[in-house]
Amino acid sequence: MDACWILWVPCLPTLAAALIGGLHFLRLISGETDERLTARISVTAISFSALLALTALASTDSGSIADNLIYGTWLSSGHLNIGFSLRNSGFNVGLAALFSLLLLVVMRFSVNYLHREAGFHRFFFILNLFAAAMLLLVLSGNAVFTFIGWEVAGVCSYWLIAYAYDRPIAVHNATRAFVTNRVGDGGFLLGIALSLIWLESADWQVINQHAADLARGDANLLAWCFALAACAKSAQIPFTPWLARAMEGPTPSSAVFYGGVMIHAGVFLLIQLQALFNQAPLAMLLLAIVGGLTAVYGYWVGLSQTDIKSAQVYATSAQLGLMFLECGLGFWQLAGWHLCAHAVVRCYLLLTAPSILHATQCQAVRPVSPRWADCRWAFMVSLQRGWLEQALDWMLVKPIQQLAKDMRDIDERIIDPALGVPAPTIKAISSLAEWEERRMGANLDSDEDSFARGSGLAGKLAEWTAALMNWFEYRFILRGIGRDSISWGRRLGRRANRFEHLLLSPRYLVLFVLITLMVALGYAS
Amino acid sequence: MNTPAQNPKRQIVLDAIRHLDHVLPGQAPIHDFVHHNTLHGFQHLPFEQALAEFTALTGIDCYLPEAQFRQFHAQGRISDADIDAALNDYLADAGPVAASNGSDNAPTRRQFYRQALLSDLSPLNPAQLTWQLQESDLLQQPDARALWETVLDRLELTLPELHPEQLLDLSREQAETWLSNAGVSLPSARKDLELQAVRGLFDQVGDSLTLRGLLLALTGTDILENVRPRLIKLCASVLDEGQAAWRLPQRQTLGLYKAWRQTLPHDAEALFQDLTDWPQLVDALPEAAGDAIVQQLEMAGIPCERWAGYLERLALELPGWSGLLNWRQTHPDYSAEGQSQTLLADYLAIRLILDQACLQAFAKATWRCPMHIGKLQAYFEKNNAEVAVRHAVFGGQLPEYLQQAGQSLVADNPRDNRPWQVLTERIHTWQHSPLAGQTGGIHANTQGWQLFRLCRDLGLRAAELSQLPKAQLLNWLTLIEAFTPSHRQRVWLDAYERHYQQDLLQALHANHNRGRWAQRRQAPQAQIVFCMDDREEGIRRHLEELNPAVETLGAAGFFGVPMHYQGLDDAHATPLCPVVVTPSHTVREQSRPERALLLKRHKRRNSIKLALGRLIFHGLRRGVLSSAPLIGIAAPFTLAGLLLKSFTPKQQQRLLQQAGHTLGAQVETHLQFQAEHPAVPATPQNPRLGFTDSEQAERIAAFLKNTGLTYGFAEIVVLMGHGSMSQNNPHLAAYDCGACSGRHGGPNARLFAAMANRAEIRQLLLEHNIDIPEHTWFIGAEHNTCDEDITWYDSADIPAARLPAFQRFVAEMEHAQRMSAHERCRRLASAPRKPTPAQALRHFLNRAADFSQARPELGHATNAAALVGRRSLTQGAFFDRRLFLISYDPTQDPEGTILEGILLAVGPVGAGINLEYYFSTVNNERLGCGSKVPHNLTGFCAVMEGAGSDLRTGLPKQMIEIHEAMRLQIVVEAKTTVLEKIYNRQESLRELIGGGWVHLSSKDPDSGEIFVFRRASGFMPWQAADKPLPLRDNSPDCYREETLPVAPMLIKQPSFSGEPG
């Protein structure tokens, strides 16, 4: 039976997003008066999506739909063939149905909650786009389109964490969360590339079916790539801290992204690839270890969280850790059910987060056992969140930042001047003081008689160049007004020194060693 | 250890901390939210001065923006007459001024000021001027063009036509002209100026800057970014009331500072932040927080006399957290946990230490100089070029090319003085170019533009202008400059308030002798006492319109019976009375004796309900392994619940309630309020269970006398407390009854009715000259102001003979509930337009149960005036739910003793509500708590934005959107002589009224003459304007089709036999 209409499940929110985005961009809808229109478009689109997904789910159970629906070829080159197809297995459709229902609830919630917010239309545009991305992600039969959904959902999450973009903290946290997630993308892309190279297809079905044909090592590597992506998306150790930073957005977006829907994408990916993982015992082991660690970490840190959103977020990562553990131990079915149940419950808990005060009538949560309560080191680990983020910053981010800064310095100091700074116009002056000096005949540049000096090889080189230039300028161009080139040469000398100094600093030595090693390896293979 | 007396330095610190109580927000934990004056610490000053001082201290503007006032003027919400009157008052205050102009036909100062209010005369920057000249059509008309040319001509100005990039290479000519304009330009003279700037900057430390602020100004780096997360986690851990399972070890025994010190060996943050000196810093820390503050301040080299200022500034950098810590410190009885009470000193010490660690590391890395204010100043006096560049770069006034150069220089941070010098020269050059926003001299974009706008708006022509000398034109501008923005805003506010005041007084004047029940010649059919709350004005009006034979009254919603109340399901007793009162009595709700079995089931149901709540909201985040199966079980129900809640919230709520009923029904209860041991004295320190008979009689009598309900009792007398129920709303308490400390007032109404129904009490009341007839029955009830629901208490006790009257009254109330909902719909954008009353009520039932509603109701958003007097003053006119109505009968109180009591209670409560709304509205970002959307409940005691911000105090945006920010108009029905005596007797009223925090007017009970109180001259007679008020058939006719505030109108009064015409 033909069931092409499943395509509409991700398409309807896409159309809604395009419509709202387009109308808002053209200033045809804006402000409070058009809120109703935006809300109606969004809720209608996602309602129909949910209905269709539920229908599809009912039909899958009765076995009336084919397992994979192929809509066409996206890219075809030689052996490579990437088709656009949607999957119809029970798990994918079931998840699509569940997610679309949660998205429907959150859209309805946001209509009232964001009433009169300046970013109302923007919010709904992003939410629709996100809905489309997530539904594509869970339904796509091909890794490439799953990845597209994966990325778009990530970008939407970035936009909504930075929803209040006038608050620097929100923007900063959004960027942190976004950048952390890009590490996982690397894994995903590499996974796609490897499966295209080894299996000549990025179809989930093909990957799963042919996983058994792969060499053990290859299967492990492929599984690791996707596991990395899953770990980053589902905030497993060491990526967990980005989740806590994501709590800057409006309550409904926190609920749907980090409680209900997006945060489970990693677990979904694992379950999707269970056949592959079953061939990759090392990757399974990794999943179990990471999941177990995350569960412990989430629990430990969660104990000392005093604000409701952070507390929920750490509980979320602990549960996700359990799901990873279940996957790692091979309880795929259990992980699938756990995912669905957790998505619903956590979405509810985050949507109703503001009511905890009255729902519990201010009753305190059960305190930790007295044995631990006064244990200071354990408390500090919990309060300061295990220093996971700081440690990563210290080990990775800071050196990279320093590297980037050095690169910029090199650009600014060596490359830019070498590629032609305009020679100063002869008669013009760049500041009043300079003019005054000239007028009074003061000679501040008296020290310039000692000619540009550098040390070391690069320094000498610069010195000679400057001398040559100076001679050239003096002889043929300026006829006696060579001051500028002298100072220029002097500057060049100083910069060359600095460059040499930079090259000798440890991080560059390490970098050089690394590059050399990589080149050697490249040739060896 | 030293005692404070032995240690003068520590005494300075302690005194400074005590003073902080005046400047920090005074908001209680959020579940105890009670409205109060946001600027409570400045209330001893006159309003305008308080606002000015607060703005000077915090930089927070406390008036609506001028643009907003101009918009009101355009909308007719402020008339020309209002502006003139307000300006007259202002000029009278300012005193006579020397003649400002030469010729006779030139505009007067009044006209100038008026124009300064009406037009935006702020100077432009050069780029804006260019835009105005080239892009806007303002200068396209020939008249305007001519005027502009004339202005330029008269002021001898030329237009700058330059692009910033051109400054990179100047021509000789340019340089010469600019230098001749500039006063000082020689490098040596400039060095002096720069030195002065350095000293000026360092002098600000301890006054308007902390060291963090200094660093921010010089490097653009905010060390608070590093300090804040650590500090906030720590404070939250200490202040938390039960959200976290694990909190700072030994905080109760050691206090915040000492407990924190104990954790330092395990604190690895310092390691990761590369704080090299951290171990030495920690080793040197003293035992006590006060000493640590002294040590840190000395280490930073801050002179003693600036400590107080420095600590104040430090506390104000995170006012929310400092404020809550201070609140806990000043309320030591609040929780059993807060045994160590030096929270604020602990907090400031920790903040200083963390600051110091970051500052030291930063200063050493940047300048190789310790973060000691003296040493740093010396360093910068030597490197004055560097400080000039840094100041300019992070002051954010530079054009792009200089900004870039500056930033790369700062990033490079050379120790050599020369590059700094070069860049200072370039900056200096730019500052002298016509492109910079200059400070001195006359320029086209500043004076030129201002004069042009002024002349154009005053309607002066180019020809007239060309006759006038330059000096006089400049004189005009000086004159206008003297009328500063804050003074203009003050005049605007006066005008805005005057507009409403005139409308209000006009309506009271027109309504004179139209209202019913000034005297009860015969008993009404029913009487109902509401809370004075502005939200009850509508429902009262609709009830009276339906049945003119019903009398409504208003009083503070604790009905004169302050108590500690413990409901059947409450774990402990809570005070139900205004915050300033501490009750001496406890009252418990108990099940009726014959219902023992039901009670058992009820208790069981309740504990199950609570356990479920805890399981879902605490359990599912507290455990990991335990919650996994729970999540699995809960998921199907949750999904069904979520879908139902989203689409039919009310039905979902009912379903839940029904499920609750199957576990155990609501049990019938009564109040236990009879004193069992009358001999035990009742004091605030040791509250006694129950009231004695005479105590009961006293309270009833006092309340009846206050409201004037001492005769003419109806068959049914209802006392209607109120509260508000809504979902997903941390600010819930802010919608409840302010007279009951932000809680529901139903129990007070119920208690009052139960007392007043006792035959013994009625007997005792005779001694107070109050004769309650036997057929009168009191009934307590509670009105839910969100969904209009009414709970009737103890209706089972109503004698059979009273039942028909009661049932008729309930039916009438049902009509009033529907109409009240109908009236409220018009102000809510998401409510149905043109609903039927039944639809309107349905909407509110759903709205209150809807967990996505950020505006379940609008709270006191419409409050504007308080009326103390008989209902006959206001009954018959439509006041749009803007009045607090307090019943008071001046004919029974010739001396004003009752009035004095009422004003002492109502003044602060009304002003508190009104001023909190005022400040939250004028500056919602800084004085309110912003939008609810990103709020995150923290520690059960406050909200943050996101996961690590300052605590947000004040009202959320969703509560104040439609509020009109004006001070409360109090109108009292009394003789001015009586009021004057009270005013002179009562210091607290003088502070409020004489300080201008509220406006006072009076209406003479006999003649109906109206007087307005002026701060300078006392009561002045008020003249009614000769214009008739619109007369409408009924309330809905007054508000139909309107979504904005509606001015008062008259409503046709039915001819009613029981009353004089």
Ligand SMILES: [Zn+2]
């Ligand atoms: Zn009240």
